[in-house]
Amino acid sequence: MSLGLIAGGGELPRAVAESARAAGRPVFVVALGGMCGGWAEEFPHERISLGEPGRALKALAAAGTKDVLLVGKVERPKFSELKLDAKGVMVLPKVIAAARRGDDALLRMLVGLFEEAGFRAVSVAEAAPGLVAEPGSLGRISPDESHRADMTQAFAIVRALGALDVGQAAAVCEGLALAVEAAEGTDAMIARIGQLRDNLRGTPEKRRGVLVKALKPTQDAKTDMPVIGVETVRRAAEVGLAGIAVEAGKSLIVGKNAVAAEADRLGLFVVGVSP
Amino acid sequence: MSLGLIAGGGELPRAVAESARAAGRPVFVVALGGMCGGWAEEFPHERISLGEPGRALKALAAAGTKDVLLVGKVERPKFSELKLDAKGVMVLPKVIAAARRGDDALLRMLVGLFEEAGFRAVSVAEAAPGLVAEPGSLGRISPDESHRADMTQAFAIVRALGALDVGQAAAVCEGLALAVEAAEGTDAMIARIGQLRDNLRGTPEKRRGVLVKALKPTQDAKTDMPVIGVETVRRAAEVGLAGIAVEAGKSLIVGKNAVAAEADRLGLFVVGVSP
Numbered sequence: 001m002s003l004g005l006i007a008g009g010g011e012l013p014r015a016v017a018e019s020a021r022a023a024g025r026p027v028f029v030v031a032l033g034g035m036c037g038g039w040a041e042e043f044p045h046e047r048i049s050l051g052e053p054g055r056a057l058k059a060l061a062a063a064g065t066k067d068v069l070l071v072g073k074v075e076r077p078k079f080s081e082l083k084l085d086a087k088g089v090m091v092l093p094k095v096i097a098a099a100r101r102g103d104d105a106l107l108r109m110l111v112g113l114f115e116e117a118g119f120r121a122v123s124v125a126e127a128a129p130g131l132v133a134e135p136g137s138l139g140r141i142s143p144d145e146s147h148r149a150d151m152t153q154a155f156a157i158v159r160a161l162g163a164l165d166v167g168q169a170a171a172v173c174e175g176l177a178l179a180v181e182a183a184e185g186t187d188a189m190i191a192r193i194g195q196l197r198d199n200l201r202g203t204p205e206k207r208r209g210v211l212v213k214a215l216k217p218t219q220d221a222k223t224d225m226p227v228i229g230v231e232t233v234r235r236a237a238e239v240g241l242a243g244i245a246v247e248a249g250k251s252l253i254v255g256k257n258a259v260a261a262e263a264d265r266l267g268l269f270v271v272g273v274s275p
Numbered sequence: 276m277s278l279g280l281i282a283g284g285g286e287l288p289r290a291v292a293e294s295a296r297a298a299g300r301p302v303f304v305v306a307l308g309g310m311c312g313g314w315a316e317e318f319p320h321e322r323i324s325l326g327e328p329g330r331a332l333k334a335l336a337a338a339g340t341k342d343v344l345l346v347g348k349v350e351r352p353k354f355s356e357l358k359l360d361a362k363g364v365m366v367l368p369k370v371i372a373a374a375r376r377g378d379d380a381l382l383r384m385l386v387g388l389f390e391e392a393g394f395r396a397v398s399v400a401e402a403a404p405g406l407v408a409e410p411g412s413l414g415r416i417s418p419d420e421s422h423r424a425d426m427t428q429a430f431a432i433v434r435a436l437g438a439l440d441v442g443q444a445a446a447v448c449e450g451l452a453l454a455v456e457a458a459e460g461t462d463a464m465i466a467r468i469g470q471l472r473d474n475l476r477g478t479p480e481k482r483r484g485v486l487v488k489a490l491k492p493t494q495d496a497k498t499d500m501p502v503i504g505v506e507t508v509r510r511a512a513e514v515g516l517a518g519i520a521v522e523a524g525k526s527l528i529v530g531k532n533a534v535a536a537e538a539d540r541l542g543l544f545v546v547g548v549s550p
Binding site for chain 2: 075076077078100153156157160161163164165166167170171174175176177178179180181182183184188192195196197199200
């Protein structure tokens with residue numbers, strides 16, 4: 001049965017679409033204008049604005065889709081500049097109210113729209129199981145005892161923050177919380193570790209500290225599993241981190257082979273754990 | 276009775292010293308080299324390195340001091356480059372172990388050293404009560420309902436983070452966590468709000484969002500009360516925030532009159548609350 005992929009920005013939507021298609025499943029892409037890249041042209045698709053849920057529902061129904069999946073980065077629109085269809089006008093007040101409550105509330109609300117219209121919301125894990133992080137090290141390098149202690153601390157931070165819908169990532173180095181993610185996103189969070197004094201953190205020559213990315217307890221694995229890829233490994237390497245830990249079964253790794261190779265080349269570990 | 280002020284960096288140590296002296300109390304300053312500014316010359320003082328607790332204890336005893344207070348920013352030293360006296364050599368392993376557990380653990384450990392030697396650790400609130408934040412607005416502007424909701428959320432974030440010894444500050448704008456402080460410090464945290472897309476945050480023309488700074492639950496009011504001053508108001512103003520909230524009775528405001536005047540001039544509120 002065909003998969004309806006409502007695709008935002010970033011690498012993940014394309015990885016999901018290709019992974020599902022490679023598994024023999026037809027994919028129909030609802031490409032969110034200004035966010036979803038040009039790769040959508042390689043699939044049956046419809047490009048819409050965030051204010052056109054009516055068009056999205058119609059296109060998905062016409063494509064014979066029952067299962068839908070919202071994936072990728074969705075930027076909060078300037079509601080005043082949004083192109084709206086009839087359905088969009090109807091749901092806009094709910095969308096604005098949800099956006100006030102945080103990104104997760106907004107995503108849940110959008111998924112709810114499709115469920116109300118009779119679609120089934122599926123998770124990335126279901127649509128593209130090959131992307132899900134497995135337990136253990138992905139490359140040749142494994143965390144040591146001190147890294148494991150930092151991982152435990154960083155998971156506790158992400159969990160505490162996540163319960164308040166703040167962010168998905170934190171970095172800890174030998175007991176010191178180096179950085180915590182909020183609205184700036186994981187990439188900007190990693191980058192600023194490089195601006196800390198170098199006695200607080202590691203360097204590419206002497207790696208120290210761990211990046212942890214994990215699902216917020218308020219998040220639904222259907223909409224916003226944390227994701228890492230080759231670029232995450234490169235950024236972590238640049239600021240001297242020793243490795244990256246994600247939750248096995250509840251995180252996604254885009255391009256596992258490439259991630260493993262890059263981690264080995266740069267001297268980092270990438271590990272899936274069950275914290 | 277004379278006050279022994281172990282002074283690190285920033286504006287706070289000088290404000291405490293001047294406030295105590297203005298109240299008629301003699302002050303002896305132990306100036307931490309490389310951190311405490313030249314203002315210490317205006318007081319009886321001794322300049323030492325972090326590795327010389329023996330010299331500090333001796334100087335304080337010679338000055339007839341019983342009450343001590345460690346205040347200001349203390350940077351984690353490169354332990355390998357530290358100038359050590361005999362006492363410093365003895366306590367170094369404990370200091371390094373404490374430093375691994377976080378900034379608060381390090382401060383508590385240093386205060387413990389003085390307590391073991393028979394000194395009494397006093398709080399800034401006790402030594403300089405005029406600096407403590409009081410309930411209510413400091414200037415003419417007060418927070419509205421939406422600001423109060425953001426304040427509640429930001430206090431919850433700081434409390435959750437603080438329990439994990441992460442940071443003291445967070446900024447929330449209409450339900451969205453803009454930024455959360457870790458090792459980079461409050462100034463850098465505020466500055467990066469200005470790099471967020473401007474539909475997520477306020478601007479100097481249309482102020483939105485609140486900065487909250489509060490004591491970590493793991494922190495001891497004797498060593499690390501959160502502090503704001505004129506510079507904090509200016510930085511918050513620059514990135515479009517609507518105001519600053521601190522915990523009344525558990526935070527310090529350096530230069531209250533100047534802070535109120537600057538907040539009024541720039542159009543921000545500065546408020547002490549009992550969350």
